[in-house]
Amino acid sequence: MDAIVTAGGVPLVDEPLYDDTRGEAKALLDIAGKPMVQWILDALSATRTIENVILVGLTAKLGLQCDKPMYFVSNQGRMLDNFRAGVKKSLEVNPKPEHVLFVSADIPAITSEMIDWVVETAMETDDDVYYNVIERSVMEKRFPACTRTWTKLKDMEVCGGDMNVARSSMVVDDDDPLWRKISDARKSPLKQASLIGLGTAIKFFFGQLTLEDVVARVEEKLGIDGRVIVCPFAEIGMDVDKPIHLEILRKDFKKRLRRAAGKQVKKGQKPAGKAIKAEKPVAKTRKPAAKGKSRK
Secondary structure, eight states: OEEEEEOOOOOOTTSTTHHHHTTSOGGGOEETTEEHHHHHHHHHHTOSSOOOEEEESOOGGGOOOOSSOEEEEOOOSSHHHHHHHHHHHHHHHOOSOSEEEEEETTOTTOOHHHHHHHHHHHTTSOOSEEEEEEEHHHHHHHOTTOOOOOEEOSSOEEEEOSEEEEEHHHHHHOOOHHHHHHHHTTTOHHHHHHTTOHHHHHHHHTTOOOHHHHHHHHHHHHTOOEEEEEOSOGGGGOOOOSHHHHHHHHHHHHHHHHHHHHHHHHTTOOOOOOOOOOOOOOOOOOOOSOOSOOOO
């Protein structure tokens, strides 16, 4: 599978991270001595499941490195347009895989094990879209001050993850305006609820729908086969949207690098600033009741 890294976001003057970026791409913010996106590329370099990396929104002139073959695509402006441009490039260099992995450049704490887990878990079935969510308890245990936007369901509270899988042909070929609405609704529970109808939205807001209920209604509304994965990795949901998120991750990286250096010293090795690997926990997934149906 190919990975498409979306790194085209440039905070505007009235946005929270403008003072930190000053007209530069958010993906280039420094974390532990590297551009934030380089930590993503380091993690992708060590994966078993990723063949090529498509970097959307940045250029080769920046000197970013990846051990996988890497291709650059210019920023297209809108999120969905960046997705499509990335998929088109992926199909150009590697037409065989039916699915692609989308990774946001602002989740630098991810590791190669997390990426492989997402790809392998998704490919247990043959659906159109796979969307990762992280339970509130998991996020707040790992990042207590994370200040995420929570979606309250009957069986849990979740936030969205910024690493997901989609069928390539669907992203490239389907030009329905509804897909732009989906892209625009990515950070807003209110807009998300509006996509699934008034009656469903009311139940949604009163916490009367389970995760499976929501999946079934979205599948019916959009005419796709989808699967939501309850992901055990808080790092996939810890994106840098505000200065507080940047501060949290900078402190977290300092601690992790110190621990990694300490372990290497005990083993008589020289400390190295490579991508950090985490132990792989036991995870659970949630699947919609109907599986294997044809696209509508």
